[in-house]
Amino acid sequence: xxxxFASSSxxxxxxxxxxxxxxxxxxxxxxxxxxxxxxxxxxxDKARKQIIVDQARRGDILDIRGNRLxxxxxxxxxxxxxxxxRKEDEAKWPELAKLLGISQPQLEISLRRRFALEAVASPDAxxxxxxxxxxxxxxxxxxxxxxxxxxxxxxNIKGIYGNRHYRRVYPGGQLAAHILGYINKEATPVTGVExxxxxxxxxxxxxxxxxxDGLRRELAQFRTREIPAADGFDVVLTLDTFVQHIVExxxxxxxxxxxxxxxxxxxxxxxxxxxxxxxxxxxxxxNHYNKAPIDVQRNIAVTDMFEPGSTFKIxxxxxxxxxxxxxxxxxxxxxxxxxxxxxxxxxxxxxSHANGVLSVADIVGKSSNRGAAHLAMRLGSQRFYEYAxxxxxxxxxxxxxxxxxPGMLHPVRAWDGLTITRMPMGHAVGVTAMQMxxxxxxxxxxGILMRPLIVSEIRDRDARTIAQxxxxxxxxxxSKETATTMARLLVNAASADGTGxxxxxxxxxxxxxxxxxxxxxxxxxxxRQHVGSFxxxxxxxxxxxxxxxxxxNGRLPTGGTAYGGTVxxxxxxxxxEQLIPYLGILPAQANKSAIAMGDAKHDRISHP
Amino acid sequence: MKKSSSQSALWNRLLIATVLLLLFAGTIGLATVWLRHxxxxxxxxxxxxxxRISELDRRIxxxxxxxxxxxxxxxxxxxxxxxxLGLTAPRDNQIVRVDEEVExxxxxxxxxELYTTSVVPASFPVSTPR
Numbered sequence: 121x122x123x124x125f126a127s128s129s130x131x132x133x134x135x136x137x138x139x140x141x142x143x144x145x146x147x148x149x150x151x152x153x154x155x156x157x158x159x160x161x162x163x164x165d166k167a168r169k170q171i172i173v174d175q176a177r178r179g180d181i182l183d184i185r186g187n188r189l190x191x192x193x194x195x196x197x198x199x200x201x202x203x204x205x206r207k208e209d210e211a212k213w214p215e216l217a218k219l220l221g222i223s224q225p226q227l228e229i230s231l232r233r234r235f236a237l238e239a240v241a242s243p244d245a246x247x248x249x250x251x252x253x254x255x256x257x258x259x260x261x262x263x264x265x266x267x268x269x270x271x272x273x274x275x276n277i278k279g280i281y282g283n284r285h286y287r288r289v290y291p292g293g294q295l296a297a298h299i300l301g302y303i304n305k306e307a308t309p310v311t312g313v314e315x316x317x318x319x320x321x322x323x324x325x326x327x328x329x330x331x332x333d334g335l336r337r338e339l340a341q342f343r344t345r346e347i348p349a350a351d352g353f354d355v356v357l358t359l360d361t362f363v364q365h366i367v368e369x370x371x372x373x374x375x376x377x378x379x380x381x382x383x384x385x386x387x388x389x390x391x392x393x394x395x396x397x398x399x400x401x402x403x404x405x406x407n408h409y410n411k412a413p414i415d416v417q418r419n420i421a422v423t424d425m426f427e428p429g430s431t432f433k434i435x436x437x438x439x440x441x442x443x444x445x446x447x448x449x450x451x452x453x454x455x456x457x458x459x460x461x462x463x464x465x466x467x468x469x470x471x472s473h474a475n476g477v478l479s480v481a482d483i484v485g486k487s488s489n490r491g492a493a494h495l496a497m498r499l500g501s502q503r504f505y506e507y508a509x510x511x512x513x514x515x516x517x518x519x520x521x522x523x524x525x526p527g528m529l530h531p532v533r534a535w536d537g538l539t540i541t542r543m544p545m546g547h548a549v550g551v552t553a554m555q556m557x558x559x560x561x562x563x564x565x566x567g568i569l570m571r572p573l574i575v576s577e578i579r580d581r582d583a584r585t586i587a588q589x590x591x592x593x594x595x596x597x598x599s600k601e602t603a604t605t606m607a608r609l610l611v612n613a614a615s616a617d618g619t620g621x622x623x624x625x626x627x628x629x630x631x632x633x634x635x636x637x638x639x640x641x642x643x644x645x646x647x648r649q650h651v652g653s654f655x656x657x658x659x660x661x662x663x664x665x666x667x668x669x670x671x672x673n674g675r676l677p678t679g680g681t682a683y684g685g686t687v688x689x690x691x692x693x694x695x696x697e698q699l700i701p702y703l704g705i706l707p708a709q710a711n712k713s714a715i716a717m718g719d720a721k722h723d724r725i726s727h728p
Numbered sequence: 729m730k731k732s733s734s735q736s737a738l739w740n741r742l743l744i745a746t747v748l749l750l751l752f753a754g755t756i757g758l759a760t761v762w763l764r765h766x767x768x769x770x771x772x773x774x775x776x777x778x779x780r781i782s783e784l785d786r787r788i789x790x791x792x793x794x795x796x797x798x799x800x801x802x803x804x805x806x807x808x809x810x811x812x813l814g815l816t817a818p819r820d821n822q823i824v825r826v827d828e829e830v831e832x833x834x835x836x837x838x839x840x841e842l843y844t845t846s847v848v849p850a851s852f853p854v855s856t857p858r
Contacts, residue, residue, distance in 0.1 A: 131739050138746075177789070188796035194786045266783075266790050284786075291796035340771035341764070365801035627820070701818050706825060 168331040172338065175286065176323030179352030181300055181313055184396075184576055187361045190290050190300050190314065190406075196264040196282035198272065201256050202234040204279030212275045219272055220261050230258045263287065288314075290406035296364050298400050298419035298522065299357070299574065302409045310409075311417060313355060313575070316521035320578050320586075323352030353586055356576045358394035363387055366698045367397035370669075370691050375401045378674035378687050384421045384553040387695065390561035390657055390666040392591035393570030419522035425550035426672065429637030429684070430487045430619075431655045432546030432556075434563060434606060436495040437484050439507035442602040445498050448481045448609065452494040461497045466541050468493050484609040485618040487634065489545040496544035501532045504544070510597045511559040511569065518571040518594070519554055527551045546637055557668040560633070560655040563610065564663035567603035569594040607631045611660045614689075622689035623654055625696050627707040631663075632656015632692065634684035639673060649673045650681060654688035658696055664705050667692050 152160060181190035198220070217227040235252035260280075264272070269282055288303040301312020309315040309322075326349030331342035367385045374383045383401040388394060400420045404412030418424070440446045454475040458467045469489040475482075483491030496504045508514065514529030528550030530539075535548075542548045551559075554572060562569045571592040578587040598606070610631035614620035619634045635653040638645040652674055657666040669691045674682035699705065797803065808815050 128736065128739060131743060134743075177785075187799065188792065191789065191793045191796060193789045193793045266786050289793050289797075291793060292800045293802065295800065295802075338775065339768070340775040341768035343771070361801065697820070698817060700820055701823055704825075707820075 168333075168339075168342075170330055170332050170338070172328050172330060174326035174328065174347075174349040176325045176349040177351045178286065178288065178303075178323060179321040179354045179581075181321070182354055182356045183359045183361045183364070184356065185360060186356075188291055189296060189357070189359070189361070190288060192286045192288055194266060194284050195262075195287045196266070196269045196284050197259065198261045198264045198269065198280070198282040199257050199259045200231055201279045201281070202231055202258060203254055203256060205231060206278050209277045209279075212277050215275060216272065216277060216280070219268055219275075220264070222261075227260070230260060233258070292361070292364075293407060294403050294405045295361065295368065296357075296359055296398070297403050297406050298417070298421070299359065299398060300406060301521070302406050304409070312419075312521060313357065317355050317575065317578075320353040321355060324350040326350070351581050354579045354581070354583075356579060358396065358573050358576045359398070360396045362702055363397035363699065364399070366695055366702075367399045368403075370695055371399045371401045371403075373694075374669075374671055374674070374687065374691060378671060378676065378682060380671045380675070380682075380687075381673040382420055382424070383672060383674075384668070384670045385691065385695070386421060386553060386557045386666075386668045387699070388557065388561060388572070388666050390564035390570070390663045392573060393558070393561065394573040394576070394591065396665070421553040422517075422519050422522045422524040423552070425525060425527045425552050426651045426670070427547050427549065427637045427640070428551045428556050429546040429635035429651065429653065430489075430492075431560070431633045431635035431653055431684075432549065432551070433484060433487065433492045433495075433544060434560065434610070434633060435508050435511055435513075436492050436499060436504060436544040437480060437609065438511075438563065438598050438602060438606050439499045439504060440480070440495045441605055442507075442598040443499065443503065446480050446495070448605060449479050451477045451479050452483065452491055454478045454483070454488050454490040454494070456490070459494070459497070461540060462501075464537065466493075466497075466537060468541055469545055469547075481609050481612065484606075484633075485612040487613065487619045492544035493541040496540055501535065501540050504540070505529070505532050507597070508543075508549070510595065511562060512555050512594065513549065513551055513559065517552075517554045517558050518592075520572075520574065524554070525552060527555055546635060553668055553670050556653070556655055556670075557666060560657065560668065561666045562597050563603050563606045564631070564657040564666050565603070566600040567596055567598040569597050607657075607660045607663075610656065614656055619683075619685050620654060620656065620689045620692075622685055623656060623692040623696075625658065625693055625700070628658050628696070628700070628705070629660035630656055630658040630692075630696065631660040632658075632667075632689075634689055636681070636684045650683070652682045652684035652687040654684050654692045656692055659705065659707070662706075664703060665696065665699055667695055669695075 178192045180188050180192070183189055213227055213231070214224050217224040220227065234255055236255050237250040238253040240249045240251050264282060272280065272282075290297075290300060290302070299312055301314035301316075302310055303314055304310050309318045314321065326347045328346040329344045331339045333339055367387055371383055371385050374380060380401065385397070385399050386395065387397040389396060398419075398421055400418075402416045404416050409417070441448070454471065454477065456468060458465050460466070471489050475486065475488050475490065478486065478488055478491050480491075480495065482488070483495065499507070508529055514527055516524045516526050530548075535543075539548050558569060558572065571594050573589060573591055575589045577585050577589060580586055608631075610633055611629050612618050613634070614623045614630040614632040616624065620630075620632050623632050623634075624630050633655055635651070635655070637651050638647065639649040639651060640646070641649060651670065651672050653668070653670040655666075655668045657663040669688035671682060671684075671687040674687040676682055676686065680686075807813075
């Protein structure tokens, strides 16, 4: 056997040293991992562990053609720590001021102030004693763009840094302001789609548990749990930016020409109920929502009601035709000032122009108040009420947000003796613009009342459809035949022979009804303040667009009465003419309706 | 007392085994450290790539919002005025509506071209009786 190269004593020493070293290591391990484990773990957790939140990006709101109506972008809140600023960087300040869009002296004032006087909190300090406190953060700009921030970072000024945050931007400014709603500074959705569909839009923030080094940088290799952020879904509306723009441009014209208290325009596809454009006056810029009074932010198309006036006559006319109580040629004596109804004499409302015997077609075309009262009485109070309900009055249309009201339609038991003669001409009833629009759309849609459709679909970030909103029928109100007959009568109402001549579009059959009603001021019907409206659709035989224009207290430059035919019907025409080429609406092929009409130019103002 | 040579040999073997064990453990340790280093390098690279992706996403969102703002009807109209382009919406009388199926008409036209091509006259040698 070979002799070993080391003596046994050396081996013993070496073994002893190794043993002692091992014992020492073991003892230290026991100390660290067992005896002081809790204390040290807590310290390490505090010093190194961190939870990083990964903010989800809020989804965009798009129009039906994919144009962005609301989107999110990151902005940087830029600031400085005056304690960290270096003398040698001062030469870069002019460039920094230029990038921030502020003057150099202004920047210098912010950066050179290194201490702030602060009240001393010690109980021993005399009252009012103030001591300097070092300033560690001076805000320079709240909304620095990413590209600008990159250029600022390239300046390499120590002590200048930014905090990133997402901000909601509305590229169209005031476009569809009352529909989109907005997110406030606390990132809370306040109104509109932003609030109603916040569940889909907001997404789900992610987080990860990780550790950081002494310079507070994340040590990615020590990531333990990681939940990725799920970005919000995109919401596609039925609105069309171009149609919306046309509508808003028109409402601006109305505001400029007639200085109304308020105005509303709604454009929709009557066959699906999809809203293509909706605008209110006054409006506001979504990017500067904080400058707009709350009152301006209401979507008055669903929150405000008004007496509809003559546009409501479609209810009585449709009802009597549907119940086959009359034909379009059935005549009524509209010269009578009162009639007997249910055994009692009832005074009839006045017409602006004295009328004699009028057919049902004439009553609609000439917008006779007395004629409408005759039609309703022929129908009977209960049945007339039922038709009004069936057309959607007195209940919410189902417009999903904006605080829709149901309007006001009293049941028959709450009516007084005059209601049966006044309600048919649109008095003693309160409706919203949305209700009136969808009631008229019912006629355009072959007698079926549709639910307003404003959200088309919800998509994920890869443009895959998550949910799709389909057109929804509320109920059938009148038969297709009655709806066709009504459309024919309404074509005459919107022609040179009716009250809505200003709405007619050359080469197209426009069906519609004007409305002019006196406003109730201090409990009395005002002779000077009116709500003028025009509600209609075209082409009458194949309706593709329904348009409602409502002008509240328009003021004519000439000082006359703001009839619906004067303040609202021209807007219908202008909007319609612009929509024809855009939507590819084909002109009418058929001849003009043969129903003879009188020479009425304006709808009748209802005199109670 | 002197140790026997067999005892020394045993100790030597033990020592060699210990040294080898230490070397092995050291190698394992070094390998672990190297692996951890690689893990941290990869993690840092991933983090950097992730940060870059986020940065690009943010820039894309910025550009998208600028594009959306630039495409808003108001801005386009202002550009139209500023650049004196004189662009207007088409009037109804400028529009020619095609009611028929364009694809079918074009297909029919193409087919007609194919099948009505004029026949090129050709001559063939014909054997004649001698």
